[in-house]
Amino acid sequence: MNFMKVEYDALIKNQTWNLVPYPNECNMIGNKWVYKVKYNSIREIEKYKARLVAKYFSQKYGVDYEEIFALAVNMPTIKMILAHTTA
Numbered sequence: 001m002n003f004m005k006v007e008y009d010a011l012i013k014n015q016t017w018n019l020v021p022y023p024n025e026c027n028m029i030g031n032k033w034v035y036k037v038k039y040n041s042i043r044e045i046e047k048y049k050a051r052l053v054a055k056y057f058s059q060k061y062g063v064d065y066e067e068i069f070a071l072a073v074n075m076p077t078i079k080m081i082l083a084h085t086t087a
Helices: 002-013 077-084
Strands: 030-041 044-054
Touching: 002 044
Parallel strands: none
Antiparallel strands: 030 044
């Protein structure tokens, strides 16, 4: 599975994480590999891709994290941008 090695090597090269000692009082978040097949314009397989993703759904508010970030959309701004791009 060469595509997994490519993804892993990119994560290491970009210093995506730092290994630290495991603190016993914390819950460890699991991870999993997500695979995707990329096709070219004539629907032939161009390449296989793999991504290593964290299982954030296993976290519990107040136990594993304290802050939540949610993007708030301002509809008048979105309408203005859309009107500007279509004009």
